[in-house]
Amino acid sequence: NNHKSDSRGALIVLEGLDRSGKTLQSRKLISYLEGLSYSVESWRFPDRNTGVGQMISSYLANKSELDDHAIHLLFSANRWEKRSLMENKLRSGTTLIVDRYSFSGVAFSSAKGLDIEWCKAPEMGLLAPDLVLYLDIPPEKAAERGGYGGERYEQLEFQRKVARSYQILHDASWKTIDACLPIEDVEKQLQEVVLDCVTTCQKGKPLSQLWS
Numbered sequence: 001n002n003h004k005s006d007s008r009g010a011l012i013v014l015e016g017l018d019r020s021g022k023t024l025q026s027r028k029l030i031s032y033l034e035g036l037s038y039s040v041e042s043w044r045f046p047d048r049n050t051g052v053g054q055m056i057s058s059y060l061a062n063k064s065e066l067d068d069h070a071i072h073l074l075f076s077a078n079r080w081e082k083r084s085l086m087e088n089k090l091r092s093g094t095t096l097i098v099d100r101y102s103f104s105g106v107a108f109s110s111a112k113g114l115d116i117e118w119c120k121a122p123e124m125g126l127l128a129p130d131l132v133l134y135l136d137i138p139p140e141k142a143a144e145r146g147g148y149g150g151e152r153y154e155q156l157e158f159q160r161k162v163a164r165s166y167q168i169l170h171d172a173s174w175k176t177i178d179a180c181l182p183i184e185d186v187e188k189q190l191q192e193v194v195l196d197c198v199t200t201c202q203k204g205k206p207l208s209q210l211w212s
């Protein structure tokens, strides 16, 4: 029962506020798909392992200061430097579960007041996700969940602005899941839509590019 063949993998993105459960749920999705013998990898952005990623990491830890536009472009560059690997993986049949993507890029930078179209522009031509899963949680509820880690952006007032930016970006193709539900309920709902998406991609749905 090996599904890896000449069919492509799916690009599946999890988005949501800090503490919405993205990381936990992506881990669960990986084991679910592995259990069904799919070839699958866990990815996340920012990818802090590259040179660009280390600059981002230092900025997030408040160890360096950068102009809002400059850090926005670094986050985007961090996706561009992974683009060809991403495409190769997908074409070779591996499904990618990605914790944050361009939507985080636009939501966080536009929450600082940057123009939303300016924020979207450098993302053009990156691979478009086959599925965006939005883990929906009120900022106040998220803040109650064991506190934030102390990185830049992990403050209630800013998270409120990010939530508003996500609302603007949100389109009909996104799958919104109520992230306040018990973990197992969120997990079940995610499994269903993800399996459906993986199957559609296997059947030959073409890869496309942002923003379409």
Ligand code: 2DT
Binding pocket: 045, 046, 060, 075, 076, 100, 101, 102, 104, 105, 106, 108, 109, 153
């Ligand atoms: P985590 O590693 O805990 O998810 O935090 N961010 C992320 C941006 O501002 N722009 C981006 O393009 C991306 C991918 C969200 C990473 C923090 O960085 C923010 C939270």
